[in-house]
Amino acid sequence: MSALDFIHNGKDKIGNTAQIGGIETSVLDNGLGRGSRIAWINTGTGLRYKLVIDRGMDIADAFYKEHSLAWLSHTGVVPPERFSDKGMGWIRNFGGGLLTTCGLSHVGGPEEDGYGARGLHGLISNTPAEIISIVQPDPAAGKMEMSITGIIRETQVFGPSLELKRTISGQLGEAKISIHDEVINRGNQKVPHMILYHVNFGWPLIDEGTDLLWKGDWQSPTPDAEGKIFKDGINFRKCPAPMEAHSGTGEDVAFIDVESDASGNANCGIYNKKLGLAVALRFPKEQLPWLINWQHWGKNEYVTALEPATNPPIGQKRAREEGSLIFLSPNESRSYTLELEVLAPEKIESFITSFL
Numbered sequence: 001m002s003a004l005d006f007i008h009n010g011k012d013k014i015g016n017t018a019q020i021g022g023i024e025t026s027v028l029d030n031g032l033g034r035g036s037r038i039a040w041i042n043t044g045t046g047l048r049y050k051l052v053i054d055r056g057m058d059i060a061d062a063f064y065k066e067h068s069l070a071w072l073s074h075t076g077v078v079p080p081e082r083f084s085d086k087g088m089g090w091i092r093n094f095g096g097g098l099l100t101t102c103g104l105s106h107v108g109g110p111e112e113d114g115y116g117a118r119g120l121h122g123l124i125s126n127t128p129a130e131i132i133s134i135v136q137p138d139p140a141a142g143k144m145e146m147s148i149t150g151i152i153r154e155t156q157v158f159g160p161s162l163e164l165k166r167t168i169s170g171q172l173g174e175a176k177i178s179i180h181d182e183v184i185n186r187g188n189q190k191v192p193h194m195i196l197y198h199v200n201f202g203w204p205l206i207d208e209g210t211d212l213l214w215k216g217d218w219q220s221p222t223p224d225a226e227g228k229i230f231k232d233g234i235n236f237r238k239c240p241a242p243m244e245a246h247s248g249t250g251e252d253v254a255f256i257d258v259e260s261d262a263s264g265n266a267n268c269g270i271y272n273k274k275l276g277l278a279v280a281l282r283f284p285k286e287q288l289p290w291l292i293n294w295q296h297w298g299k300n301e302y303v304t305a306l307e308p309a310t311n312p313p314i315g316q317k318r319a320r321e322e323g324s325l326i327f328l329s330p331n332e333s334r335s336y337t338l339e340l341e342v343l344a345p346e347k348i349e350s351f352i353t354s355f356l
Contacts, residue, residue: 001346003045004173007139013137019160020044021172022136023146025053033077037128039044039148041168047175047342049098054080054128056152057166057182060097064175064342067277071202071303080126086110089284090120096303098340102126103195104154104162108315121196124164127152137172144171153186161187162328170221175342184333192316193326196292196309197338201270205277206304210239213355214268214291214306216258223311230254236295239304243297249295255312260285263344268306269343271352276344280351283308287336308338 007020014020020114021044030035037053049062049070060077062070073096079187081093087110094100102121109120129150137146147169155161165182185191214237220230227245229236229252243250258266268291269280292307310326311319319325328334343351 002173003169003175004007004144007044007144007173012140012233017139019138019329020137020139021048021146023134023148025134028077032075033079036077036079038072038077041146041148042168043170043175045174045175046073047177049177049350050077050296051148051168051335052097053131053150054078055095056101056125056127056164057129057148057150057168058097058101058125059099059168059177062096062098064258064277065079067204067275069205069279069342071096071149071200071305074301082123082126085119085123086117090126093126096202097108098200100198100200101164101195102198102313103193103267104164105160105192106316107193107194107196107309108310108313108318111170111315112316115316115318115320120312122194123154124152127154129166131255139172141301144173144221145284146170146172151343159187159189160191161185162191163194175344176307177340179336181336182330182333183336185328186264186331188330189325190329193328194308194309194311194316196311196313196335197288197336198294198307199281199340200303200305201279202303204275204300205270205272205279206239206275207272208239208241211271211273211352212237212239212272212293212304212306213352214256214258214293215355216256218254218256218293219352220252221255222252222313225252228252236293240297242299242302244298244299246298246301248298252292253295254293256291256293257289258285258291258308266291266292267351269351270306276345276348278351280341280346281338282341283336284340287334288338317339
């Protein structure tokens with residue numbers, strides 16, 4: 001019996017929907033995260049996750065039944081640093097989590113040019129949201145949908161002034177997370193725009209032998225560096241054991257011109273055969289033409305990320321120089337849609353064979 005059928009069968013036997021699932025908001029009151037607003041979202045399927053309202057409505061912890069899906073950094077959830085757009089300061093409070101959003105106007109390393117100075121990966125993940133809507137499910141009325149919507153503003157006097165309207169949604173009985181973003185230029189001048197979705201997976205989903213599923217032509221931004229993973233002769237689609245070469249800042253990354261299916265969607269994901277657990281990530285190729293695969297196999301810092309993006313993380317300066325930088329005119333907007341799904345056992349085989 002599916003989770004959805006199970007919930008339907010029991011809808012006349014509960015008085016409080018929270019007994020099955022839904023959205024619960026609260027404030028952390030201890031440790032580094034003290035004072036941060038969060039929302040726990042429970043799909044009633046074993047998939048439950050923590051939305052960090054004060055960090056751009058990004059997602060921290062995520063679990064499916066007894067298994068953690070996300071990678072959490074040593075830092076974990078901490079309050080935002082609203083004006084942290086300096087140098088490498090972004091990593092001081094990078095909590096990891098299932099989703100960290102990068103942008104809205106710069107994705108990449110620290111840089112400076114005639115248009116200003118920019119720190120690593122921009123400001124949006126260090127900006128609190130204004131929650132404008134929470135919709136709870138109501139199985140007794142046949143309403144299984146639930147959602148939380150907020151507005152996150154990257155703005156200043158004299159501009160630029162970009163606004164992100166984000167809706168995280170799902171349904172009771174479905175092990176899915178749907179993300180719908182609309183970015184709009186609220187200012188009075190044309191401004192640059194870049195966005196990257198840093199989707200971070202960790203143990204036990206990520207383990208030795210776990211498969212990384214994606215298809216497309218790839219390139220390495222550092223082909224001659226030591227300790228390379230993305231090179232011929234290495235199976236970089238299988239997760240290795242922790243690597244001494246990845247202690248500290250050791251890592252590798254590939255920029256992927258990801259393939260799309262007949263409907264225009266790009267598909268990628270993670271498959272752990274030992275656990276019988278697979279997670280699919282889908283997004284329209286037209287909206288997010290690039291996929292970045294970050295691999296960092298340090299001891300006690302063991303993570304890989306699949307990162308849909310408008311651009312590789314090359315920074316605003318280089319994107320401007322090569323003509324790939326997006327500009328939004330006043331009141332112009334762009335929309336982005338992503339879906340994460342923990343696959344039912346009967347869906348796993350067809351999903352993984354699509355990458356062969």
